[in-house]
Amino acid sequence: MKLRQKILLLAITPLIVALFSIALAVRYQATLLAHQQRASVEAAYLASKEAELKHFVVLATRSIEHLYQSGRHDEATLNEAKAILATLDYGDDGYFFLYDLDGRNLMHPRKPELVGRNLWNLRDPSGSPTIQRLIAQAKAGGGFVRYLWEKPSSGKMAPKLGYVIELDRWGWMLGTGLYLDDVDAALAKIDTQISGNIDNTMIWITGIAIASALAIGLSGLALNISENRVADAKLRVLAQRVVRSQEEERARLSRDLHDGISQWLVSIKLQIESGIAKLIANSAQPELARSSFDRAAGQLNDVLGEVRRISHDLRPALLDDLGLAAALDHLVQEFSEHTAITTRFNSDGSVDGLSDVANTVLFRIAQEALTNIKRHANAKNVNVRLIGNKSNVALIISDDGIGFDVAGVAQHPKRGIGLRNMHERVDAVGGTLNLASSAEGTRVTASLYRI
CATH class of the missing domain: 3.30.565.10 (Histidine kinase-like ATPase, C-terminal domain)
Incomplete structure (x- = not known):
């Protein structure tokens, strides 16, 4: 692979990696935001349904309040209350139901065949004891219960949000509920729309990334060609500077050798020759030549010191x-x-x-x-x-x-x-x-x- 190709690859690869990372981060954040939005919508939707259920139960209790507060427990009074509650409904699947605290159904306007049956041990398809849970919540002061129940309009099991209270004077559990399959369908529709939006965003990001990579690749190719020329010029200048530095160092070393060591060595040579001549001329008096050899020895020490200095300048042994x-x-x-x-x-x-x-x-x-x-x-x-x-x-x-x-x-x-x-x-x-x-x-x- 040529140098230009390597430079182009090194320029585009980080860009592609960065754009891919950005796309993943955007997708992750968009998915996270979608989940948060879905949870917010679901929470708001369920909160409105819970408020609606409470309101319905309040209306139902007010409709029989005159009978409940009368203090009567005779069968005629109870039947009148049941008849009033049976007539109350909202929509195709909104109704009220009554059970005694032992699990016997007292009133069910959509499924009259259940009236009089004890459903204490009734369990939904998931194995949960539906009636037991409703009665337990009513005894605990009332509240919401999620369970599965047959939807009258479709005849199929569907998730349901129920709200129950206890009418303790009569030993009843009064409740109503809203089916949540419509909520799930609405949320599924939102999920589909959000998923489509995320996919469209990813397509746009991919297109922009490809276009940017091509644009930057072409620009980078042109820039790299120009930079290569500049780099070559800089390398030539640097090479010249290195050569010049080497020559300056060699010149300095040459001056040190010529001005110092070379002159000392010449002087030492002359001192030794002088000492040898004195020894030959006055072999009986060697002390006459000693001064020449002493000066030569001193100058040798100077030479050694100069060699150590030059060596130290080139590479100090202490550093290693x-x-x-x-x-x-x-x-x-x-x-x-x-x-x-x-x-x-x-x-x-x-x-x-x-x-x-x-x-x-x-x-x-x-x-x-x-x-x-x-x-x-x-x-x-x-x-x-x-x-x-x-x-x-x-x-x-x-x-x-x-x-x-x-x-x-x-x-x-x-x-x-x-x-x-x-x-x-x-x-x-x-x-x-x-x-x-x-x-x-x-x-x-x-x-x-x-x-």
Whole structure:
């Protein structure tokens, strides 16, 4: 797969995943909202039916109140009350029923064949004792009961919401009810409409997602072609910068070897040759040649020190052996000795746990910052702090020098190479670099996050 295809795939795949996730979230939220809406409608509908049932029962009790409050219990009075209740109805399936507290049916206008029968042990298709539950609710002070009962208009079993009360003076249970199959049908219709709306919404989202993917894909393709060209140009510049940095480092190393080690080695060679000549000329007095060899030995020590310095600049052994804090402490001591600038180092918190690359980045930033201070800051005091916590390690280098224009140096094409190198090093390991400079001094803060 070509690079452009990979870039296009990487651009479109997250978009498709995001749109798919959005579609799932919208569907979930729409379904949840539909269920909540259905529950609200059902609750409101049932609340109105319950209020309606209570109202019907109140009207029924008022219709026989003059008989009930008379205190009579004779058969004629009871039959008159039954006759009044039997004439009360509402709609095709709205009626009142009477039972005694032993489960015997006393009045049922829609099913007169039940009158006089004891239905205490009657159970609905689900096995629930219907009459026992109604009577128990009536004895408990009255209330609502859900059960299954044959619907007169259809002749089929249907869910029913009943409301019953107890007429304790006569030992009756008076009740009525509303069939809920109409409610279930209305709610099913609402569910169908909502499901259709959700499906239509998903179709629209899918269409929009496809159109967006195509549009973004085409735009991304054009943008990627342009970005590829820009990236290639940046890579060329970066490659040139890397080569230039390598050449600068080689030039510095060459100067160090030529100006220091090379001259010392020439001097040592001359001292040794001088000592050898003195030994040959005055073999009986070797002490005359000793001064030449002593000077040669001293210069060899200087050469060894210079080799150690160059080696330390290239890659400090302390960084690998004892860690970042020890390497920075040694760097600060050497800087203070060679520049006569008062330089202090302290470490706070946990500064271990960074990768070798991250340790090297912070060490190189410290080297670059101290080199800049030496060349440009005219500072008298420098503070180097290494601070660590659970999430990150920060290197803070501050001085009391004359400062510089950070923005101006950053935009200058031939200046600020060291600062750009510092930024690039930190960016390469996912850290942050902040520069603050004024006439009172400069502060460099590099923060690297723990893995």
